Amino acid sequence: xxxxxxxxxxxxRTFPGPPPVHALDGVDLxxxxxxxVSVVGPSGSGKSTLLHVLGLLDxxxxxxxxxxxVPTSTTSERHRARLRGGRIGFVFQQFHLLPHRSVLENxxxxxxxxxxxxxxxxxxxxxxxxxxxxxxxxxxxxTTLSGGERQRVAVARAVVTGPSLLxxxxxxxxxxxxxSAAVMDLFDELHASGLTLVVITHDPVVxxxxxxxxxxxxxxxxxx
Amino acid sequence: MRRRAAxxxxxxxxxxxxxxxxxxxxxxxxxxxxxxRGDGFDLRDLLAEGVASVGARPGRLALTMLGTVLGIASLVxxxxxxQTAAGQVGRQFDAVAATQVVVRPGSVLTQSGEERATGRLPxxxxxxxxxxxxVEDAGALAAVDLGGAPVTAVPVNDPSAPAAVSxxxxxxxxxxxxxxxxxxxxxxxxxxxxxxRADQVVVLGARAAERLGVxxxxxxxxxxxGEAPYTVIGVVDDVRRRTDLLDAVLVPLGTARADLGxxxxxxxxxRIAVGAGxxxxxxxxxxxxxxxxxxxDVEAPPERSRAREAVQADLxxxxxxxxxxxxxxxxxxxxxxxxxxxxxRRGEIGLRRAVGATRRxxxxxxxxxxxxxxxxxxxxxxxxxxxxVVGVSVVQAWTPxxxxxxxxxxxxxxxxxxxxxxxxxxxxxxxxxxxxxLRGGV
Ligand SMILES: Nc1ncnc2c1ncn2[C@@H]1O[C@H](COP(=O)(O)OP(=O)(O)OP(=O)(O)O)[C@@H](O)[C@H]1O
Ligand SMILES: [Mg+2]
Numbered sequence: 001x002x003x004x005x006x007x008x009x010x011x012x013r014t015f016p017g018p019p020p021v022h023a024l025d026g027v028d029l030x031x032x033x034x035x036x037v038s039v040v041g042p043s044g045s046g047k048s049t050l051l052h053v054l055g056l057l058d059x060x061x062x063x064x065x066x067x068x069x070v071p072t073s074t075t076s077e078r079h080r081a082r083l084r085g086g087r088i089g090f091v092f093q094q095f096h097l098l099p100h101r102s103v104l105e106n107x108x109x110x111x112x113x114x115x116x117x118x119x120x121x122x123x124x125x126x127x128x129x130x131x132x133x134x135x136x137x138x139x140x141x142x143t144t145l146s147g148g149e150r151q152r153v154a155v156a157r158a159v160v161t162g163p164s165l166l167x168x169x170x171x172x173x174x175x176x177x178x179x180s181a182a183v184m185d186l187f188d189e190l191h192a193s194g195l196t197l198v199v200i201t202h203d204p205v206v207x208x209x210x211x212x213x214x215x216x217x218x219x220x221x222x223x224x
Numbered sequence: 225m226r227r228r229a230a231x232x233x234x235x236x237x238x239x240x241x242x243x244x245x246x247x248x249x250x251x252x253x254x255x256x257x258x259x260x261r262g263d264g265f266d267l268r269d270l271l272a273e274g275v276a277s278v279g280a281r282p283g284r285l286a287l288t289m290l291g292t293v294l295g296i297a298s299l300v301x302x303x304x305x306x307q308t309a310a311g312q313v314g315r316q317f318d319a320v321a322a323t324q325v326v327v328r329p330g331s332v333l334t335q336s337g338e339e340r341a342t343g344r345l346p347x348x349x350x351x352x353x354x355x356x357x358x359v360e361d362a363g364a365l366a367a368v369d370l371g372g373a374p375v376t377a378v379p380v381n382d383p384s385a386p387a388a389v390s391x392x393x394x395x396x397x398x399x400x401x402x403x404x405x406x407x408x409x410x411x412x413x414x415x416x417x418x419x420x421r422a423d424q425v426v427v428l429g430a431r432a433a434e435r436l437g438v439x440x441x442x443x444x445x446x447x448x449x450g451e452a453p454y455t456v457i458g459v460v461d462d463v464r465r466r467t468d469l470l471d472a473v474l475v476p477l478g479t480a481r482a483d484l485g486x487x488x489x490x491x492x493x494x495r496i497a498v499g500a501g502x503x504x505x506x507x508x509x510x511x512x513x514x515x516x517x518x519x520x521d522v523e524a525p526p527e528r529s530r531a532r533e534a535v536q537a538d539l540x541x542x543x544x545x546x547x548x549x550x551x552x553x554x555x556x557x558x559x560x561x562x563x564x565x566x567x568x569r570r571g572e573i574g575l576r577r578a579v580g581a582t583r584r585x586x587x588x589x590x591x592x593x594x595x596x597x598x599x600x601x602x603x604x605x606x607x608x609x610x611x612x613v614v615g616v617s618v619v620q621a622w623t624p625x626x627x628x629x630x631x632x633x634x635x636x637x638x639x640x641x642x643x644x645x646x647x648x649x650x651x652x653x654x655x656x657x658x659x660x661x662l663r664g665g666v
């Protein structure tokens with residue numbers, strides 16, 4: 001069995017009230033390298049909160065989170081930023097592409113903060129775009145792309161730095177079924193090449209593509 | 225710049241996985257590793273990001289800069305016009321009277337209605353006055369009466385021929401040329417030796433030389449005062465006082481005294497330092513004749529009007545205050561727009577944090593953006609200001625004066641304003657929580 005990339009032990013995240021919201025209420029989860037995990041659950045169940053904690057964008061209020069075996073509760077904000085830049089890639093429902101920058105520049109953005117050698121940045125960004133099938137649109141503005149294409153740009157941006165963990169929050173939430181399928185194919189491919197994926201989704205079709213599925217409801221996690 | 229021999233090649237990341245687990249063909253390995261010693265987000269990236277963000281919205285850019293542009297422009301115009309006007313006043317002042325003193329023997333009207341001199345300029349008036357503080361050059365002169373004898377370039381051999389109007393003859397001391405700010409066109413002016421030896425030499429005013437047909441002095445042409453030959457040693461031009469010198473034949477004072485019957489110098493032209501007028505006016509008569517008061521009439525420039533300077537200063541202060549207010553408004557404009565853009569770009573901030581930016585890097589970026597805005601505003605404003613100063617000067621037929629440090633300094637001032645204005649928005653941007661920003665969407 002491969003080493004755990006993510007290890008959650010009794011993890012809680014409570015938003016101070018009134019009334020306090022227990023978005024995550026004692027979650028235990030181990031995600032091993034190369035796993036493809038989908039997280040499903042009703043709205044408001046704490047899926048996004050879980051993803052933000054996993055992505056070091058939010059700190060848990062209790063329990064432990066080990067990333068690559070290293071506890072993250074005591075790490076400095078700077079170090080967390082470096083881990084986000086180097087180890088983790090994000091894909092969001094709303095794409096989060098900068099509208100005034102070209103596709104290539106949007107992908108390059110991720111290389112800025114993660115220490116990719118300057119000389120390699122453009123080549124890597126082009127290669128990543130090639131990989132998601134958008135090598136011909138590098139100079140386009142994101143606003144001229146379809147939703148599916150935008151999400152593929154976001155995927156290219158997430159993987160350009162060579163992360164070990166890809167986190168996606170409803171990556172197909174704004175896409176039609178054809179575009180969804182394209183993004184899901186991409187995820188399959190990334191998974192096949194060894195990337196660890198945690199994908200949050202409402203869509204049973206998307207969830208079905210994952211090798212392992214977990215369900216979260218009322219801040220509690222259960223394997224499916 | 226940290227550089228190293230590309231330790232992680234592209235293939236490391238997009239490596240063809242030919243080992244376990246047996247993958248389908250053409251599948252690539254995405255797993256990479258973090259960059260421990262690659263190029264971090266340095267100043268170069270910071271500047272590039274800041275400039276790109278500012279440049280992404282040209283319309284907004286122009287509006288944001290407007291306040292700073294106007295502020296800097298009004299500052300440059302104020303300072304520039306003040307300097308131009310000051311230069312103008314200074315020149316008029318100089319040109320008219322500020323640096324010239326003229327001393328003549330005093331005179332009284334006698335009962336019979338005649339003018340009688342009360343003093344006499346000494347022969348060495350020039351040396352005496354040149355010793356005074358504030359005096360730069362001095363020179364004495366007097367008209368020489370030849371008793372109707374003609375001044376010609378050829379000897380008179382037909383006394384019955386109608387005499388053409390001769391150029392006037394003036395006696396001058398060696399310092400006169402500098403005292404009236406003249407220039408030697410060719411040859412030389414007299415020196416103390418000519419004067420002391422009473423040499424038979426003359427210097428011609430430019431127009432007199434033309435009239436007498438003397439163009440060059442290297443062959444030692446001769447001019448006849450009556451029948452006495454005088455060697456022409458030089459031609460002078462461009463005098464700023466006593467322009468009648470240009471029409472005259474000048475002989476050394478000593479020569480005029482010895483040969484032409486001159487009894488005393490008639491006038492002393494003194495060139496003084498700016499502001500020395502009152503002092504020289506007081507001291508010159510004493511230096512010329514310690515014994516007698518009222519022996520000389522002195523024309524000296526008045527003291528500069530302090531009242532006028534004060535008014536000018538007030539006016540400048542008012543304009544500078546207006547410029548400062550405009551700058552304040554410009555700074556507030558930048559602060560406002562940058563703050564607005566922080567709120568508007570929360571999604572971008574969240575995203576940057578998600579891809580590894582620290583709070584400090586986010587703050588730095590917004591700071592750079594506002595500095596770039598300020599600097600651009602400063603450069604545009606300063607250029608505009610210079611154009612206005614030049615335009616106004618052209619219309620008024622003034623010479624535009626604006627020192628370079630003012631122009632460049634005010635452009636830099638724009639950047640400084642951007643820095644100050646961007647500080648608060650930058651702090652604001654740094655405190656944006658990435659999750660709330662990401663929940664908000666772009
Ligand atoms: N900053 C916050 N302050 C207070 N409560 C919050 C905050 N963020 C999230 N919550 C609450 O935590 C709970 C979980 O939110 P979360 O966004 O994780 O749900 P979700 O499963 O992602 O829902 P959806 O499927 O609709 O995206 C919700 O009840 C939400 O209201
Ligand atoms: Mg959610």
